[in-house]
Amino acid sequence: MWSLRTRFTVLLVISVVLVLVIAAFVTAQLVRKPPEAMFDRVLAEKAELAVMLLRADPTAAETMKIPVRPEPAEDRVDQERTDNLMSEARRLGYKSESVVLKSFNMHAKDIAVRLDDGRWAYLDFPGPGPFPSLSLAFYLALVAIGMAAIAAYVSNVMMRPLRLLDETIAKIRPDGIIPELPETGPMEVRTTAKTINRLATRLNAAVSSRMRMIAAAGHDMRTPMTRMRLRAEFVGDGDDRQSWLKDLDELDHIADSAIRLVREEVSPAxxxxxxxxxxxxxxxxxxxxxxxxxxxxxxxxxxxxxxxxxxxxxxxxxxxxxxxxxxxxxxxxxxxxxxxxxxxxxxxxxxxxxxxxxxxxxxxxxxxxxxxxxxxxxxxxxxxxxxxxxxxxxxxxxxxxxxxxxxxxxxxxxxxxxx
Known part of the structure; x- marks a missing residue:
């Protein structure tokens, strides 16, 4: 059966992990890979800007080190991507003609834009990178481990007073005496220890008082029983005398047993x-x-x-x-x-x-x-x-x-x- 401290720690860890999972889901939604149509829109805008720039200043190609070459070979053109790009460009009202080139770099996009003189300007743009699932998972795992350690520490601190109570109960001696606890540690632990010590002092005093009363009563009973025994010896009827003596023997046995019980509790040999x-x-x-x-x-x-x-x-x-x-x-x-x-x-x-x-x-x-x-x-x-x-x-x-x-x-x- 789990202790209260263990259950509290597990509850904290589960709460932290649950919050972390929700945060990871929200983060994934925020940094997820953008749709392809959105990226095509950006490419169309960049291509249109490049054409406008080179049209206004033909020397900008050399200044910005933009390669200007003849029309790309047909086998280098990614026709499906090109159709998507041109469809998005026409939807936005752009007049420039662009093609998407096949590239060995899956995280970049190379395009060629037709200039007014029939040549093509070759541009490269970084493409949408892969979703950082592995990095994010590693980061979230580190956060989860750190939060779990903090949760365990917090539960340990919060459960110290209750653990002190449990340890005190386990240390109660067979005679019912509660040992005194050291009043050290954090404020909560010191307060709990002081309270237990005050309770133990009162209980121990009450138990000792009751034991002394029982022992004194058993001891004091012997004197009147001795007098009664002497008087019983003078009873004329033999049957009555034996009945008196039998009852007195039982009373004496009860008193002696009570005294022995007290001695075993308060003074072990x-x-x-x-x-x-x-x-x-x-x-x-x-x-x-x-x-x-x-x-x-x-x-x-x-x-x-x-x-x-x-x-x-x-x-x-x-x-x-x-x-x-x-x-x-x-x-x-x-x-x-x-x-x-x-x-x-x-x-x-x-x-x-x-x-x-x-x-x-x-x-x-x-x-x-x-x-x-x-x-x-x-x-x-x-x-x-x-x-x-x-x-x-x-x-x-x-x-x-x-x-x-x-x-x-x-x-x-x-x-x-x-x-």
Whole structure:
């Protein structure tokens, strides 16, 4: 798909070429070869003037070096041209007798004019030259190339602010922070950069404020929940006490997940080389120990750069999600094209197609009724995506044809692993 800059440049070039074609057509009409009848009229006028001049001053032939010879041979006369010339001369009322001679020069006309003493004066006139099509085409091509270059430069200058916006969008970090732009260059670019920087400052401050509020709320929830937990221990009825403790455990899990999500967004951990295959094996063993069904597929060696704890948390969330909601998880790992590809399959009911785009939203659940059966805050996929995108990767979730979901994670391999 063409960018706006490319389309604007093409539009300018097409406009210039169109104007150039119209100008070439008009030029061709103005400098086109004159009609033969018009040229015959000019020859007739020149011949009549020559006769009048030589009649008035016979010595003018020698002075002007006009050859005066006997009548030209019949084979030298171009009879068709002569008839046209005499017809035009008689139409104009000229009395002189002239003939057009055959000439080897196609761009000149030789004529002979009969004088009063019976001799003939031989005159030569430049004929109508050919239309300069090749020269004109070369000239117009040079103009077109020059105008196209100017159009490209003008479109580049005019599209700089829009290109700056496009580059800024591409540089937005996974955590949503907009990097500061250098306020240099032409006035339009500086103005655009200043506007974007002001917008980025306000947005970044708003995002940081919201994150701090969520973290503070999650942290402050723990104190009253601790008091409630202590009070629940003194509830006499065992069933009521277990219900209270179960609800408190879920609240504690929600608060802890919210704090983790904020930490992943605002304070990414230090990076190091991580053996992703070893992390997957460890996660699969830990989840199987909890009684959830997890099946290991093929695991190829894949080293990525990142935080081992964060990556383990992201992978665990995905596998637990598949094992819990998808009736069992099957995990596989491969590496192709400079990236590690992790696939988590399940055989569950899947997700309606119109809800697939919302699965990464915080606290999102496909069926709210399942919240009573499966514990959780609904932040697992949101946290996993945040971690994966902070590591330069991507995650997608699609329905399987045979039922269930496929969660696909792509992470760039370490530079050393790609060699």
């Amino acid at each position: 230090a990076r190091e080389k991580v053996a992703l295959d070893a992390v997957l094996k460890s996660v699969a063993e830990e989840i199987r120990e909890t009684g959830l069904p997890v099946e290991q597929g093929s695991f190829l060696r894949a080293d990525v750069e990142g935080s081992p704890f964060a990556l383990k948390r992201a992978v665990r969330n995905l596998v637990v999600n598949a094992a819990t909601h998808g009736l069992g998880a099957r995990v596989s790992l491969s590496n192709t094209g400079g990236e590690a590809i992790l696939m988590v399959r399940d055989s569950g009911p899947g997700i309606p197609q119109d809800l697939l785009d919302r699965v990464f939203e915080p606290f999102f659940r496909v069926d709210q009724a399942r919240r009573q059966l499966v514990p959780g805050a609904g932040l697992g996929l949101a946290i996993s995506r945040e971690i994966i995108e902070n590591h330069g990767g991507t995650i997608t979730i699609v329905n399987r044809r045979e039922g269930g979901l496929i969660q696909t994670v792509r992470l760039p391999l370490c530079a050393a692993a790609q060699d």
